[in-house]
Amino acid sequence: MNLVRCLAFSVVLAPPAAACDLALALAVDVSGSVDSGEFRIQMDGLAAGLRDPIVSEALVRAQAKLMLVQWTGASRQQVTIPWTRISSFDVLETFAETVATDQRVWRNFSTAIGEALETTMASFDEVPDCKRHLIDLSGDGVSNEGIEPSRLHRALRARGITVNAIAIEESEPDLTAYFFENVIVGEGAFVVSAARFRDYPERIRKKLLREVTQQTAKLQ
DSSP: OOHHHHHHHHHHHSOOOOOOOOEEEEEEEOSTTSOHHHHHHHHHHHHHHHHSHHHHHHHHHTTOEEEEEEEOSTTOEEEEEEEEEOOSHHHHHHHHHHHHTOOOOOSSOOOOHHHHHHHHHHHGGGOTTOSOEEEEEEESSOOOSSSOGGGGHHHHHHTTEEEEEEEEOSSOTTHHHHHHHHTOBSTTOOEEEESSGGGHHHHHHHHHHHHHHHHHHHHO
């Protein structure tokens, strides 16, 4: 068999690239009610949650794509870590480290959850190959500027995007109920509550476990 035929044969037999089973956008609240220490708790806690052995294995198995967006007031949402395919544990570790060292973009603005959802929703145009699309939004207050988040629900449903949330109730004791009624959307959508920022790391870890192990179960 000559070289050309050998190359052709190897191309035919090459295994197809693994499919992406989950696109997960991590939307982090950096509004004025979040001080520098609370911002750091969120980022370090999120990085630790991604490093959880069960979470990390599920993300690699799903060949998940992850991104991170910081959000605050209207017109102030920024993707700080673009979509990254979690093709190996090394890639996941690099992503988690980038989360842990991500620099805050804004400090003293309002809370525009609707715009956060709208901006994040548009980013899924970049990952049409993934089977499941999910926004994981954290927040410590109700939306007080811009589009009402509930007005985005129809568009999110039409695009098959699920929104889950973690409500940090340190200054808003009824925030979980607000998120249930106005923010989350999609099949199986849920809210996790953190009574204080110091509870965030453990709560976000459990939230990620619930989200990604659901996907792993579907793969089995």
